[in-house]
Amino acid sequence: MSIRQPDSSKRLAIIAGAGLLPLYVAEAARSRGESPYILALGNESDQDWSSFDHQTVGVGDYAGMSEAFRREGIDRAVLSGAVRRRPEWRDIRPTLKTIMQMPAIVRTLITGGDDKVLKMVIRLIEANGVRVVGVQDIVPDLLAVEGPIGRVRPDDDDRHDIIAGSAAALALGDLDVGQGAVAVGGRVVALEGAEGTDAMLERVSELRRQGRISARRKGVLVKLCKPNQDVRADLPSIGIETLRRAADAGLAGIAVEAGRSLVLESERLADEANSRGLFVTGILPRQRTPAT
Secondary structure: OOOOOOOOOOEEEEEEOEOOHHHHHHHHHHHOOOOOEEEEEOOOOOOOOOOOEEEEEOOOOHHHHHHHHHHHOEEEEEEEOEOOOOOOHHHOOOOOOOHHHHHHHHHHHHHOOHHHHHHHHHHHHHOOOOEEEOHHHHOHHHEOOOEEEOOOOOOHHHHHHHHHHHHHHHHHHHOOOOOEEEEEOOEEEEEOOOOOHHHHHHHHHHHHHOOOOOOOOOOEEEEOOOOOOOOOOOOOEEOHHHHHHHHHOOOOEEEEEOOOOEEOOHHHHHHHHHHHOOEEEEEOHHHOOOOO
């Protein structure tokens, strides 16, 4: 993937939610010679930003973001990290350009799925003349590739679970609900909702303890990009913690969409997967050909 070289007179803004991903993006941008400006979302961002130029803004503070864009000479922004709580309508601080859109903003927050909300956020940011780019444009090496990461590969039972989980995740994505599903023995046993992947895996662990899921069959976590998702925001991602929770749930491994999902710390992840005897693999679900 070719990377457009940044204009040295302009800056990249990283709108940082929770997790390690925003820090990876910031460090990658710095390694490319940029001086990224961090807009850490209040009550969401959980990294130490003291070594970067930064400020804290509310999740719905578009006026504050707009002022930072103008003051810092921002021409590009990347949305990175988890946002665990949607802003309430009273948290929204619109700019003068977007104040007439407030009824539509509130309506989207109340009735829209995550993808609709993110598309709205992108429109509001770009109304400031700032181009929103994807994490993969800054850190292309994070994109999952087709095939296994590590030595462990899915067997025939696992591939059946990957197919079942992929069908469920795609259907779920069509509804703009979630990105993940767990299949055990060819049967879908859990779908990701607003609670997120970690909570879904905890639910699978509890179902195991209750005997609601077969103790003989392991199962697979599948995470896919939503069919109509804007890939500049909220790509499915996995890391060490995802793997550990999958292991605690008794799963055989994880399948993620190649080219449309992010794998954090892939070398460490491969080592941990090898040591636990779990597989992590990139798949092309829309072709229904899970890699072996």
